Amino acid sequence: MIAAKLELRRGAGLILLVSLAAVGSLMTAMAGLSSDRVGAWSSSGPGIVSWLNTTGLVLGPLAAAAGAWVGGRDRRLGVEELLAAVPMPRWRCDVASFGALVAAVIGGLLVVAVVVTGTVLPAITYAGGRWQVSVLLVILGCVACLAIGFALGRLVPHRWSAPVVALIVYLLSGIPTYLDNGVAQLALVSNLPSGDGQRLRLSVAALAIVWLVGLAASALLVASARRRHWALVPAVLAVVAAAQLAPLPVQWNGNSYSATWTEPDPDAMSQVCSTDEPKVCLNAVHAALLPEVTELAQPILAELPPGSVAAEQGLEHPAERPANASGEFAIPFLEGRTELFTTDVRDPDGLRAELADSFLSVWCAERTPAVSRAYGIAIALVLGPQAAAEGAESQDRVAVRLQRDPSARRAWLADYLKAGRTCDLSAFAELVS
Amino acid sequence: MMSTDPRSSASAAGHASTIRLSGLSVRYGRGRGARRALDSVDLDLTTGVHGLLGPNGAGKTTLMRVLATILTATSGEVRLLGRDVRHERDRRQIRRQLGYLPQAFGSYPRFTVREFVAYFAWLKEVPSRRAAAAVDRAIERVGLADRADTRMKSLSGGMLRRAGLAQALVNDPDVLLLDEPTVGLDPEQRITFRRLLREVGADTTVLISTHIVDDVAAICDQAILVREGRVVLRTHPAQLERLGAAFGSTEDGTSALERGYTAALHGRAVPSGVAQ
Numbered sequence: 001m002i003a004a005k006l007e008l009r010r011g012a013g014l015i016l017l018v019s020l021a022a023v024g025s026l027m028t029a030m031a032g033l034s035s036d037r038v039g040a041w042s043s044s045g046p047g048i049v050s051w052l053n054t055t056g057l058v059l060g061p062l063a064a065a066a067g068a069w070v071g072g073r074d075r076r077l078g079v080e081e082l083l084a085a086v087p088m089p090r091w092r093c094d095v096a097s098f099g100a101l102v103a104a105v106i107g108g109l110l111v112v113a114v115v116v117t118g119t120v121l122p123a124i125t126y127a128g129g130r131w132q133v134s135v136l137l138v139i140l141g142c143v144a145c146l147a148i149g150f151a152l153g154r155l156v157p158h159r160w161s162a163p164v165v166a167l168i169v170y171l172l173s174g175i176p177t178y179l180d181n182g183v184a185q186l187a188l189v190s191n192l193p194s195g196d197g198q199r200l201r202l203s204v205a206a207l208a209i210v211w212l213v214g215l216a217a218s219a220l221l222v223a224s225a226r227r228r229h230w231a232l233v234p235a236v237l238a239v240v241a242a243a244q245l246a247p248l249p250v251q252w253n254g255n256s257y258s259a260t261w262t263e264p265d266p267d268a269m270s271q272v273c274s275t276d277e278p279k280v281c282l283n284a285v286h287a288a289l290l291p292e293v294t295e296l297a298q299p300i301l302a303e304l305p306p307g308s309v310a311a312e313q314g315l316e317h318p319a320e321r322p323a324n325a326s327g328e329f330a331i332p333f334l335e336g337r338t339e340l341f342t343t344d345v346r347d348p349d350g351l352r353a354e355l356a357d358s359f360l361s362v363w364c365a366e367r368t369p370a371v372s373r374a375y376g377i378a379i380a381l382v383l384g385p386q387a388a389a390e391g392a393e394s395q396d397r398v399a400v401r402l403q404r405d406p407s408a409r410r411a412w413l414a415d416y417l418k419a420g421r422t423c424d425l426s427a428f429a430e431l432v433s
Numbered sequence: 434m435m436s437t438d439p440r441s442s443a444s445a446a447g448h449a450s451t452i453r454l455s456g457l458s459v460r461y462g463r464g465r466g467a468r469r470a471l472d473s474v475d476l477d478l479t480t481g482v483h484g485l486l487g488p489n490g491a492g493k494t495t496l497m498r499v500l501a502t503i504l505t506a507t508s509g510e511v512r513l514l515g516r517d518v519r520h521e522r523d524r525r526q527i528r529r530q531l532g533y534l535p536q537a538f539g540s541y542p543r544f545t546v547r548e549f550v551a552y553f554a555w556l557k558e559v560p561s562r563r564a565a566a567a568v569d570r571a572i573e574r575v576g577l578a579d580r581a582d583t584r585m586k587s588l589s590g591g592m593l594r595r596a597g598l599a600q601a602l603v604n605d606p607d608v609l610l611l612d613e614p615t616v617g618l619d620p621e622q623r624i625t626f627r628r629l630l631r632e633v634g635a636d637t638t639v640l641i642s643t644h645i646v647d648d649v650a651a652i653c654d655q656a657i658l659v660r661e662g663r664v665v666l667r668t669h670p671a672q673l674e675r676l677g678a679a680f681g682s683t684e685d686g687t688s689a690l691e692r693g694y695t696a697a698l699h700g701r702a703v704p705s706g707v708a709q
Contacts, residue, residue: 002552002555002564003552003556006548006551006552010544010545011541011543073541077539077540077541078537078538078539079538081503081535082538082553082597084501085501085528085533086553086557087526087528087529087556088555088556088557
């Protein structure tokens with residue numbers, strides 16, 4: 001215990017903790033300032049973990065560097081001769097030093113998590129999605145980096161070992177993210193697939209845990225054990241787990257890469273609705289966006305006849321199923337629509353146009369000029385002449401006439417939606433005549 | 434071995450050997466390149482301060498490292514405190530009762546003196562309830578009490594060696610091995626250091642490897658001369674002085690002790706009444 005305390009107070013442990021916290025917080029601040037990041041934030045617990053996973057690309061190599069520094073320290077400082085004559089077995093000293101570094105890694109990640117969570121606490125509206133499993137894998141990934149660094153530092157106790165190990169771990173973690181195959185998921189850090197409404201499959205998470213723990217344990221045994229061949233046992237376990245994980249196909253499921261690592265999260269996809277009419281419902285994982293999306297969607301929905309659509313009026317789509325039927329009035333899946341670490345919609349005007357497009361799209365096989373013109377007029381009508389000013393249809397004589405007459409406008413839009421559902425081309429021709 | 438000191442024999446008769454070497458040989462390398470660092474060394478040491486003298490390459494440091502249980506003997510038997518160092522469990526027990534200060538050693542620069550010594554108290558498995566007091570006592574004994582909270586990187590060379598000695602003393606060892614312990618100490622520190630070692634040697638077997646014959650004369654009950662891996666003489670430092678008085682002259686500025694040491698190394702007989 002005294003060794004762990006000393007390591008934390010005087011050794012590399014304290015430096016590692018401060019470095020991880022500072023770098024992670026700096027990355028967060030930089031990402032928050034740019035505010036144009038897509039897909040990393042969903043106002044949820046999993047969103048925070050997803051961000052932690054992203055920071056692992058830099059924090060993992062930092063941990064590896066600290067491991068290499070401490071692993072080679074005794075020999076580099078010339079303390080080995082003193083240590084060789086003490087009764088305490090070497091592995092116990094290493095466990096104390098390594099334990100302190102693990103505590104530093106956990107502490108550093110915790111600080112980053114607290115900083116992010118503290119900053120965005122009012123913006124968190126969903127805390128499911130097995131975020132605890134993801135946190136465990138992020139921590140284990142960094143600990144595996146630490147262990148590998150420790151072993152390499154012990155084997156090559158040079159002062160340059162730490163930066164070289166950091167660079168190697170960075171490259172080995174970063175390059176696979178550009179590969180679309182299962183091997184990429186074996187990267188130690190920044191490897192977890194994430195998507196709104198998705199959660200890690202428990203079976204895959206269990207294999208990933210075996211992979212990371214096995215790797216870390218074999219590295220530590222190579223570094224510290226008197227009988228280094230013991231490292232073969234966890235190494236074999238790690239290889240077996242990796243052999244199961246590597247062939248899992250990486251694919252895009254409309255929500256996240258590597259659908260084989262994730263599964264839909266039913267709680268995240270449950271509906272959270274506005275209280276006033278017309279009702280707007282979002283998936284629970286995007287509940288933070290409800291007020292702003294409601295404000296954008298309700299004026300459009302108010303123009304549309306309530307009796308003319310199916311039950312999914314104003315409903316956010318699930319991730320797996322894109323809108324493909326006319327008249328559903330489906331709100332597009334809102335992943336990546338939030339400004340990082342806030343509950344504000346990125347580009348509200350763009351989202352408003354997309355909502356109009358989603359509500360009024362015509363999904364007929366044949367798209368005649370009359371269909372296209374009717375669609376343009378419908379968009380101009382629901383967005384208003386100012387919002388749709390750039391479109392030629394806003395100057396359309398039919399649109400201009402209808403904009404002046406609200407009851408005629410609603411009747412026209414009802415006919416438009418009816419024509420869209422039935423793909424009645426003659427009805428479209430009549431609408432634009 | 435040419436001779437033994439009667440006082441050593443007397444003390445050996447009174448006490449059981451804490452260090453016993455029988456036919457100890459250590460060889461470095463293999464085949465034609467092999468070099469014998471120690472050759473059939475027999476040695477029995479009991480409580481008291483013993484000085485290990487010899488030229489560079491004589492095998493002093495190798496002997497210290499074998500006794501510190503760091504280096505394994507090629508052949509022969511090494512028993513410390515009645516235990517055989519070849520057995521792992523015995524070796525661990527020996528190390529609990531061993532203090533070792535190597536010729537060159539490093540430290541953790543960010544640790545304070547107190548933390549450095551406390552860390553070694555932990556490594557030496559000093560019971561935690563006694564550790565804090567043991568650390569304070571060791572630091573005080575080496576005269577670093579006023580520097581206990583100074584970081585190791587801020588210490589001078591002499592203070593570093595004293596901190597090293599404190600870590601060697603922290604477990605109240607029964608066997609204390611010091612390799613060139615007075616290097617870097619100023620005259621005042623050396624005097625304090627000698628006093629400390631005499632005090633420690635009252636109930637501990639202390640073996641000091643050194644080039645400085647004056648240290649041996651001032652502290653040691655027995656001088657052990659090593660040459661080419663063999664123990665060539667065991668005697669009281671006073672007898673070395675007498676040998677020096679019989680050979681050479683003071684014109685070249687050497688002391689009688691130095692001349693005695695040189696003479697003994699080159700096989701000159703110790704004056705009668707000394708040799709056994």
